[in-house]
Amino acid sequence: MWDIIIIGAGPAGMTAAIYARRAAKSVLVLEALSYGGQIINTPDIENYPVAAHISGFDFATKVYEQAKALGAEFKFEKAVAIEDGGEEKTVRTAKNAYTGKAVIIATGSENRKLGVENEDKLVGRGISYCATCDGAFYRGKTVAVVGGGNTALEDALYLADLAEKVYLIHRRDEFRAEAATVERVKLRDNVELVLNSVVKSLIADKKLTAVEVVNKQGETRTIEVNGLFVAVGRIPENQNFAQVIALDSAGYALSGENCHTDTPGVFVAGDNRVKEVRQLVTATADGAVAATEAIKYLNQ
Numbered sequence: 414m415w416d417i418i419i420i421g422a423g424p425a426g427m428t429a430a431i432y433a434r435r436a437a438k439s440v441l442v443l444e445a446l447s448y449g450g451q452i453i454n455t456p457d458i459e460n461y462p463v464a465a466h467i468s469g470f471d472f473a474t475k476v477y478e479q480a481k482a483l484g485a486e487f488k489f490e491k492a493v494a495i496e497d498g499g500e501e502k503t504v505r506t507a508k509n510a511y512t513g514k515a516v517i518i519a520t521g522s523e524n525r526k527l528g529v530e531n532e533d534k535l536v537g538r539g540i541s542y543c544a545t546c547d548g549a550f551y552r553g554k555t556v557a558v559v560g561g562g563n564t565a566l567e568d569a570l571y572l573a574d575l576a577e578k579v580y581l582i583h584r585r586d587e588f589r590a591e592a593a594t595v596e597r598v599k600l601r602d603n604v605e606l607v608l609n610s611v612v613k614s615l616i617a618d619k620k621l622t623a624v625e626v627v628n629k630q631g632e633t634r635t636i637e638v639n640g641l642f643v644a645v646g647r648i649p650e651n652q653n654f655a656q657v658i659a660l661d662s663a664g665y666a667l668s669g670e671n672c673h674t675d676t677p678g679v680f681v682a683g684d685n686r687v688k689e690v691r692q693l694v695t696a697t698a699d700g701a702v703a704a705t706e707a708i709k710y711l712n713q
């Protein structure tokens with residue numbers, strides 16, 4: 414029986430492990446893939462206090478080593494279900510079942526992909542899912558953003574301040590984003606709207622050089638770009654836990670800033686919960702909050 418089982422070894426989960434171990438709670442971290450979560454794909458982190466530059470891999474490795482040194486145990490197994498037995502909760506993986514007194518779900522969310530050929534291969538070589546993380550690499554260059562929601566429009570505004578030219582590619586001629594944001598985008602001289610269009614293919618040698626888009630009339634256009642920012646929504650990784658925690662219509666765990674869920678003893682931390690700002694620093698903050706709340710729950 415573990416005091417706290419943490420599902421997910423991203424920045425939120427590993428920070429929760431550090432806080433829980435420092436309170437002398439026994440901690441098991443279950444991770445489906447490898448430690449680090451999304452941040453491991455970021456070539457250069459420039460917006461986390463302490464280091465002006467650190468790669469996502471180095472950052473994640475340092476946090477992982479810190480949690481391990483404090484005595485957190487990691488098992489690389491995907492959690493597929495939680496059974497709430499009140500004071501005893503069971504987390505099932507494909508092969509094993511682990512019991513804990515409290516559970517923190519820190520599974521994050523994954524970027525919805527465009528689904529075009531070579532998209533995965535070009536991540537970090539022209540394709541990005543995070544303008545605030547990677548936008549600075551495209552200072553003075555030409556980029557495109559795909560999507561029509563708040564993220565895409567805000568990304569376009571953010572990139573318009575850095576890049577020489579921004580194409581905003583959207584599959585309809587109306588945006589889902591707030592009208593005020595849309596108006597601000599339309600006022601930018603260096604943003605060109607490419608509407609009723611979808612990205613058909615990516616053109617690259619070692620790095621992305623252009624995107625081919627096709628519009629509703631079936632006309633194809635090749636747009637030369639150095640970077641493509643994909644902002645077509647995110648998919649929170651809560652599907653396996655819907656029987657234990659309440660989710661909103663988009664699949665995010667319903668939780669406030671205290672990281673509680675509607676099930677006592679089950680907490681949520683990081684990108685898979687309802688929140689405004691999804692950044693590395695807010696994920697680690699959630700890890701600290703969720704662990705602190707779990708510790709309070711255990712000490713009750």
Ligand code: NAP
Nearest residue numbers: 526527560561562563564565567584585589644645646647
């Ligand atoms: P979103 O609102 O779900 O928008 C996703 C956009 O991507 C939509 O315009 C959608 O087109 C498009 N799309 C989806 N799949 C696509 C595909 N396969 N190919 C091309 N286009 C595709 O996602 P989001 O912008 O990431 O925002 C998520 C939530 O966070 C929203 O509730 C949003 O309001 C909120 N948010 C708020 C703020 C803020 O308040 N400042 C900032 C960012 C995000 P259609 O429109 O045609 O469906």
